[in-house]
Amino acid sequence: MSTTEQTPAIQLPALQPPRRYLFGPGPSMVHPRVYEALSKPIVGHLDPYFIQVMGDVQQLLKIAYGTEDGATLVISGTGSAGMEAAVANFVEPGAKFAVFANGYFSDRLTEMAKRQGANVVRFEKLWGETFTDEEAGEFIQREKPKVVGYVHAETSTGALQSGRAICTAAHEAGALVIGDCVTSLGGVPVEFDRTGIDVAYSCTQKGLSCPPGLSPMAMSQRAMESLRARTTPSRSWYLDLKLIHDYSTVSHRYHHTAPISMFYALREALSVVADEGIENRWERHRRCNKAFVKGVEAMGLRMHVPEQHRIATLNTVCVPEGVDEAKVRKHLIDGPGIEIAGGFGPLAGKVFRIGVMGPLATEENVQFFLKEFKKALSAAGYSS
Ligand SMILES: *Cc1c(COP(=O)(O)O)cnc(C)c1O
Numbered sequence: 001m002s003t004t005e006q007t008p009a010i011q012l013p014a015l016q017p018p019r020r021y022l023f024g025p026g027p028s029m030v031h032p033r034v035y036e037a038l039s040k041p042i043v044g045h046l047d048p049y050f051i052q053v054m055g056d057v058q059q060l061l062k063i064a065y066g067t068e069d070g071a072t073l074v075i076s077g078t079g080s081a082g083m084e085a086a087v088a089n090f091v092e093p094g095a096k097f098a099v100f101a102n103g104y105f106s107d108r109l110t111e112m113a114k115r116q117g118a119n120v121v122r123f124e125k126l127w128g129e130t131f132t133d134e135e136a137g138e139f140i141q142r143e144k145p146k147v148v149g150y151v152h153a154e155t156s157t158g159a160l161q162s163g164r165a166i167c168t169a170a171h172e173a174g175a176l177v178i179g180d181c182v183t184s185l186g187g188v189p190v191e192f193d194r195t196g197i198d199v200a201y202s203c204t205q206k207g208l209s210c211p212p213g214l215s216p217m218a219m220s221q222r223a224m225e226s227l228r229a230r231t232t233p234s235r236s237w238y239l240d241l242k243l244i245h246d247y248s249t250v251s252h253r254y255h256h257t258a259p260i261s262m263f264y265a266l267r268e269a270l271s272v273v274a275d276e277g278i279e280n281r282w283e284r285h286r287r288c289n290k291a292f293v294k295g296v297e298a299m300g301l302r303m304h305v306p307e308q309h310r311i312a313t314l315n316t317v318c319v320p321e322g323v324d325e326a327k328v329r330k331h332l333i334d335g336p337g338i339e340i341a342g343g344f345g346p347l348a349g350k351v352f353r354i355g356v357m358g359p360l361a362t363e364e365n366v367q368f369f370l371k372e373f374k375k376a377l378s379a380a381g382y383s384s
Pocket residue numbers: 026078079080081083105151153154155156180181182183203212
């Protein structure tokens with residue numbers, strides 16, 4: 001064999017991703033200002049400029065979360081990393097963790113807690129149902145857990161779970177509350193302080209119109225005290241919130257290399273939210289949700305979740321009798337390049353999951369979507 005022989009060069013065309021309208025549950029469309037932020041030159045991760053960017057993100061997150069005295073920070077990882085950080089730091093091995101289980105993400109929360117050695121107790125309901133204030137209170141009083149977990153906006157079902165009664169009952173029982181706000185942050189009201197959540201985590205790629213990659217978190221004073229009082233270290237070193245809090249807000253000493261460009265992107269995405277005004281943003285999503293529901297109902301379709309429990313940014317529409325939902329989705333992606341998602345688990349084949357969030361949430365885009373959706377449904381044999 002000749003020593004001059006070289007590995008053949010791999011010839012790839014330039015990156016040219018197809019243009020999609022992301023009407024699914026996430027990732028959602030990225031705001032043009034965020035794309036621009038992503039292209040800015042990076043600095044070192046301990047550069048004073050980057051420390052300032054991290055500080056800006058923490059400030060802006062307070063507005064998005066609705067917290068004044070809560071601590072905010074960012075985990076380098078997607079929403080699931082925030083979920084795992086919440087569980088690994090606040091649910092100690094052997095501790096009782098009470099989970100409101102009504103969808104896929106509460107199951108993931110359960111699985112993570114089991115792996116941390118928690119004693120998990122679950123209040124189960126069908127996918128798409130929610131828990132009343134009385135039910136929530138009774139469950140917590142009966143179980144007397146150390147920590148309670150619930151999913152605010154359950155992306156697998158389209159149901160929004162109010163957290164007020166859960167938090168009140170948990171605090172009366174001396175428990176902390178972990179709230180999954182992955183789909184709700186930036187799209188529908190989270191109101192961290194007013195609701196009484198102790199530990200919330202989210203992501204960048206759903207309500208915040210940013211690419212996936214970071215998990216913004218908020219922690220109440222109560223949560224911070226419990227973190228400080230912990231005598232055994234969290235089983236996860238990378239997600240150790242004591243270390244991350246110290247690194248990102250106090251000492252700025254190296255813990256891990258923060259993904260600089262993603263922090264730029266998140267800072268810009270949160271500035272877009274602050275410029276619009278968080279209340280205006282909720283209102284815009286509410287308006288679009290109304291127009292969306294009106295449109296699909298006019299086609300003779302039904303929503304999976306009752307009106308008062310719907311997530312304004314993520315709709316679950318029942319697949320009509322005799323229609324193959326995969327055909328509808330294929331038609332949408334092959335034709336106009338629209339991405340939506342189907343259901344999974346108990347809702348497989350039964351619902352479409354359609355997100356109307358961020359830059360896509362305008363009346364015009366809703367009408368555009370409805371027109372294409374109607375065409376795709378008829379192509380799959382549906383007639384209203
Ligand atoms: C998307 C999602 C997650 C997981 O977030 P990733 O960014 O995919 O890791 C967790 N909980 C809910 C409710 C979600 O919608």
